[in-house]
Amino acid sequence: MAQTVFNRVEKKYKLSEEKYEAFIEDLLNYMDVDEYGKHTISNIYYDTPDNLLIMRSIQKPNPMYKEKLRLRAYGTPTLDTKCFLEIKKKYDGIVNKRRIQLPLKAAYDYIDNGVKPFEQTQILSELDYFLSIYDLKPQYLVAYERIALFGKEDPSFRVTFDTNIRYRTEDVRLEAGNHGHLIFDDNTHLMEVKVTGGTPIWFSKLLSKHSAFTNRFSKIASSYTMHQAVLKGIEGAKEGEMFSAE
Numbered sequence: 001m002a003q004t005v006f007n008r009v010e011k012k013y014k015l016s017e018e019k020y021e022a023f024i025e026d027l028l029n030y031m032d033v034d035e036y037g038k039h040t041i042s043n044i045y046y047d048t049p050d051n052l053l054i055m056r057s058i059q060k061p062n063p064m065y066k067e068k069l070r071l072r073a074y075g076t077p078t079l080d081t082k083c084f085l086e087i088k089k090k091y092d093g094i095v096n097k098r099r100i101q102l103p104l105k106a107a108y109d110y111i112d113n114g115v116k117p118f119e120q121t122q123i124l125s126e127l128d129y130f131l132s133i134y135d136l137k138p139q140y141l142v143a144y145e146r147i148a149l150f151g152k153e154d155p156s157f158r159v160t161f162d163t164n165i166r167y168r169t170e171d172v173r174l175e176a177g178n179h180g181h182l183i184f185d186d187n188t189h190l191m192e193v194k195v196t197g198g199t200p201i202w203f204s205k206l207l208s209k210h211s212a213f214t215n216r217f218s219k220i221a222s223s224y225t226m227h228q229a230v231l232k233g234i235e236g237a238k239e240g241e242m243f244s245a246e
Helices: 017-027 052-058 104-113 122-133 201-209 219-231
Strands: 003-015 031-033 039-047 065-074 082-091 094-103 137-151 158-168 189-195
Touching: 003 017, 017 137, 017 158, 017 189, 017 201, 039 052, 039 219, 052 065, 052 219, 065 104, 065 122, 082 104, 082 122, 094 104, 094 122, 137 219, 158 219
Parallel strands: none
Antiparallel strands: 003 094, 003 189, 031 137, 039 065, 039 137, 065 082, 082 094, 137 158, 158 189
């Protein structure tokens, strides 16, 4: 079974439709769109019944260390479709992701019933431990459309653009589709910059040219905050009016 480890810095920027169009036009001089083009990503975020992991993420002042467990699929999967189960941690600004690839049904059997999907590995041991210390349930499904680019000279330098970011708390199954409640309007693009080394000088110049500034934003934290506002009857609740965390 495929296993992957990532260590990198991630920075986020919210762009209007107009700014996105201008920015990506310049980016294409230095980067290429990956083979998948525009595609849909759906994630199940697991948490305790009282949302302990989310609460740790959004508490002020923000802790240096955060962790989460999510199950990711591309498009709308069947139970036989390969997906990714990953632990994502952030410490002192560095993002670490450790993930395994397995069929969706095997992922459910492992998380819900403890059925090992394959022979023991280091990452599987870490997942075992994570599942043993938290009473985790599928709390949120978060989906969005993504375009991903990679550097022509340095393919490890990646930039992604996410739109139509949405969530739901009912029927939290990947095979049930990627519908949900929009977090912000569908003309907003969330740009994420993923860097394993230094940021290219040309990219820093593009940020300055387009007056793009970093934003503290977390899809799951914003989904939780918006959902809580809806439950409390706060009309017109929008991500931009509420707290979001990295």
